[in-house]
Amino acid sequence: MLRVQLGALLAPIALAAVPAAWQEPKPGSAWYEDGVHLGFKVKAPKDWAFTPGSPLDVNIIGKYAPTNGEGVGLGGDAGVFVNLWLLRFDRREKNEGAKDINAWMNSGVEKGVGWRMAKGYPETLKGTSLPCQSFVFEGMSTESIRAYAGARAVGIEAKPIQCYAAVFRLAENLEVALVGVGPGEKKWHGYEKAFESLAKTLAAIPLASAGKASAPAADDVRGQKRAKLESEMSRTPGWRMLETENYFFVSNSTDAEFLAEVQERIEALRKVFLMDYPPEKARLVTNQKEKEPEAAEKEPEKEKPDAERTVAAVKPVDTLAASRSSVVRVCKNQEQYIQYGGSPTAPGYWYDAAEELVLFDDRAGGGRGDTWVVLNHEAFHQYIFYFYGNIAPHSWYNEGTGDFYSGYEYDKKRKRFELTENPWRIRNIQEMLRQGVASRDKKDFGYAPLQELVRWSQSQYYDKPDGANPFGIPGHKNYAEGWSLIYFLRTGAQNKAKGWDPAWGSILDRYLETLATTGDLDKSVDAAFAGVDWGKLEESWKNYIL
Numbered sequence: 154m155l156r157v158q159l160g161a162l163l164a165p166i167a168l169a170a171v172p173a174a175w176q177e178p179k180p181g182s183a184w185y186e187d188g189v190h191l192g193f194k195v196k197a198p199k200d201w202a203f204t205p206g207s208p209l210d211v212n213i214i215g216k217y218a219p220t221n222g223e224g225v226g227l228g229g230d231a232g233v234f235v236n237l238w239l240l241r242f243d244r245r246e247k248n249e250g251a252k253d254i255n256a257w258m259n260s261g262v263e264k265g266v267g268w269r270m271a272k273g274y275p276e277t278l279k280g281t282s283l284p285c286q287s288f289v290f291e292g293m294s295t296e297s298i299r300a301y302a303g304a305r306a307v308g309i310e311a312k313p314i315q316c317y318a319a320v321f322r323l324a325e326n327l328e329v330a331l332v333g334v335g336p337g338e339k340k341w342h343g344y345e346k347a348f349e350s351l352a353k354t355l356a357a358i359p360l361a362s363a364g365k366a367s368a369p370a371a372d373d374v375r376g377q378k379r380a381k382l383e384s385e386m387s388r389t390p391g392w393r394m395l396e397t398e399n400y401f402f403v404s405n406s407t408d409a410e411f412l413a414e415v416q417e418r419i420e421a422l423r424k425v426f427l428m429d430y431p432p433e434k435a436r437l438v439t440n441q442k443e444k445e446p447e448a449a450e451k452e453p454e455k456e457k458p459d460a461e462r463t464v465a466a467v468k469p470v471d472t473l474a475a476s477r478s479s480v481v482r483v484c485k486n487q488e489q490y491i492q493y494g495g496s497p498t499a500p501g502y503w504y505d506a507a508e509e510l511v512l513f514d515d516r517a518g519g520g521r522g523d524t525w526v527v528l529n530h531e532a533f534h535q536y537i538f539y540f541y542g543n544i545a546p547h548s549w550y551n552e553g554t555g556d557f558y559s560g561y562e563y564d565k566k567r568k569r570f571e572l573t574e575n576p577w578r579i580r581n582i583q584e585m586l587r588q589g590v591a592s593r594d595k596k597d598f599g600y601a602p603l604q605e606l607v608r609w610s611q612s613q614y615y616d617k618p619d620g621a622n623p624f625g626i627p628g629h630k631n632y633a634e635g636w637s638l639i640y641f642l643r644t645g646a647q648n649k650a651k652g653w654d655p656a657w658g659s660i661l662d663r664y665l666e667t668l669a670t671t672g673d674l675d676k677s678v679d680a681a682f683a684g685v686d687w688g689k690l691e692e693s694w695k696n697y698i699l
Contacts, residue, residue: 177347178217178237178333180354187214187388188361191241193321193329196354197390198237202405202485204492205389208507211250212257214239214329215389218492225336227294227312235344236492237333237351244326254318254330258290266292268316278319278349282356288318289345291337313337317345319352331355374474382480399423399476404483411514411521415483418525418563419532425561425570426536432473435540435669476539484513501527503534510535525563526577530555544668547678548614549607550661553635557643560636574640579698581633586695591624598626600634603694604687607638607678641694652693656684 181199188194191214197203202220206213217237225233242253251257258268271289278285293311315337320330331352335344382394382401395402397416406412484490490513491497494504500523501512510531515524533555545551560575582600591599601609601624612620614635615628622631642661645653664681668674 177335177343178235178351179347180351183390185215185239185388185390186358188358189384189387190360191323191327191329192358192360193323194356194358195239195331196351198351201237202489202492203390203392204489205385205392207494207504208385208509211248212240212242214241216492218488220486220488225340227314227336233294233312233314233334233336235333235335237331237348240330240332242320242328242330245324253328254288254320254332257330257332258316258318266294266314268292271315275320278352280353281321284322285352285355286320287349287352288320290316290318292316315341315345317348317352319349319355321355323357329355374471375478378478378480400479400481402481402483404485405489406483406485406514408514412483415481415512415528417568418528419481421563421569422529422532422558422561423536425558426533430537430540432476432540435472472539476536479535479539480509482509482511484511487513487515487518489513499527500524501531503531503538505534505538508535508538522576526559526575529559529561533558541665541669544672546665546668547607547674548609548611548631549635549638550664552614552632553637553639556632556636557639560640572644575636578633578636581630582637582698585630585634586699591626593623596625598624598630601626601631602687603638603691606631606634607682608675637698638694641697645693645697648697650693650697652689652696654686654689654693657690660685 178198178201180196183197184194185197185203186194198217200220201217203215203217205215216239219235225235227233240257242251244252251260268290271291274288275286278287292314294314314334316332316334318330318332320328322328331348333344333348335341378401379396382403386392386394386403391405392403395412395416397420400416400419402412402416404412484493490511493511495502495511500515500519501510503510512524512528514521556575556578559577560573561570562573563570585598585600588597588599591597591601601622609622610620613622614631616622616626616631641650642657646655646658660681664677667680668677671677
């Protein structure tokens with residue numbers, strides 16, 4: 154599953170339905186306030202929801218957007234989401250963020266728009282209590298639409314869009330900015346005036362810590378994570394933090410029942426993961442790796458890791474403590490989830506770089522059952538992230554294992570999970586098996602020979618244009634086959650699969666241990682399947698799944 158980053162959501166897209174009438178944003182009665190870090194406040198747009206910026210983005214404080222997620226029509230099938238960003242440009246410390254509004258428009262916002270500053274700007278914004286420069290930028294929508302919507306947007310005509318920015322000087326080398334995007338040409342004037350009205354409400358406020366001694370920092374991993382999240386929540390309107398024994402939850406959802414069930418389920422899932430991937434097993438692998446300095450120093454293969462990467466790039470000092478401080482972000486609805494960076498095609502994802510599992514309740518879409526399937530899958534990625542080093546398994550193992558845990562169903566009365574078949578995958582793979590092995594010439598989809606599937610790159614597994622598999626089998630079908638192989642190897646012995654070879658029971662352990670100690674994908678497959686009769690394995694697997 155590919156993730157859309159927050160900055161890219163400025164992009165105009167092909168809108169399924171454009172409202173007949175649209176109201177420009179107006180100042181509401183609520184304020185965004187940061188009296189902890191930056192020292193400013195600004196009125197929030199009336200009836201718009203706040204979405205915090207990614208923990209990894211040093212420029213985006215957050216943004217406001219209509220709660221229904223609607224956009225403004227640009228003519229034909231094109232449209233633009235109207236959003237209002239709050240940004241910071243802090244040049245007092247070294248960081249990788251944009252240094253000013255021009256740099257942010259050129260790199261932090263969707264590049265395909267081709268932003269350029271309008272004539273006559275910047276200009277001084279009058280009627281503000283802080284020094285402020287205002288800007289207007291102009292762009293065209295076509296490339297941005299294609300970047301966001303892919304093939305579905307081919308042929309959409311380019312349409313003008315515009316962006317307003319008001320940049321306020323808070324201190325030496327410290328600025329905050331209010332940035333709004335809207336339709337161009339005749340519709341723009343109303344939006345520019347609306348954004349300017351909001352900007353004029355921005356004012357400095359005293360920092361709460363001024364003249365006060367700082368609270369002592371927590372000396373444990375969980376305490377440090379709690380303090381960090383509490384600080385974030387203090388300047389994230391509408392969001393709050395909850396915690397259980399092993400997880401922190403940040404959410405703006407008002408559905409207490411749903412939040413309680415997410416907490417209950419993920420704690421119960423952790424018990425399943427602990428049985429299959431105990432921390433002791435990871436420690437044994439780590440110890441073995443330390444005994445092999447050449448392997449430890451070897452650079453991992455250069456193939457790009459899966460978007461839902463299973464493991465950490467930098468292993469925390471105390472992996473168990475870090476895993477017991479996991480963060481789950483629960484968005485109020487799909488619109489907010491997409492604003493934060495989620496894909497419209499799935500109700501959850503594991504954001505490895507920020508160490509967050511992000512989801513929403515898809516009850517109004519695919520159904521809450523879909524939410525639980527995705528939660529199980531992504532919770533596995535989150536759990537195992539903390540226990541292994543810099544490795545990225547083949548997709549058949551990585552995604553197949555995530556899908557294996559998606560098959561677990563929760564018994565609310567007994568408060569525990571029971572293994573079942575993955576409802577999203579079983580019918581797909583059974584249909585593929587009935588079609589027979591795929592043909593390189595006919596492209597009739599069938600299934601891929603296992604001996605080939607286990608060596609496919611991520612691009613081949615996803616059947617991407619830059620690395621499509623030789624059979625042209627779509628990614629969702631490869632997901633089904635990957636799940637079925639993991640399911641077979643994990644359950645075939647106890648269910649007495651016809652033709653089962655006891656040696657197959659250690660394939661998955663050998664694969665992960667070899668990858669963790671060598672970082673070599675080919676060696677991992679070689680070690681895992683050494684001595685395996687592929688014909689016998691494939692026949693037993695087919696009979697078992699059918």
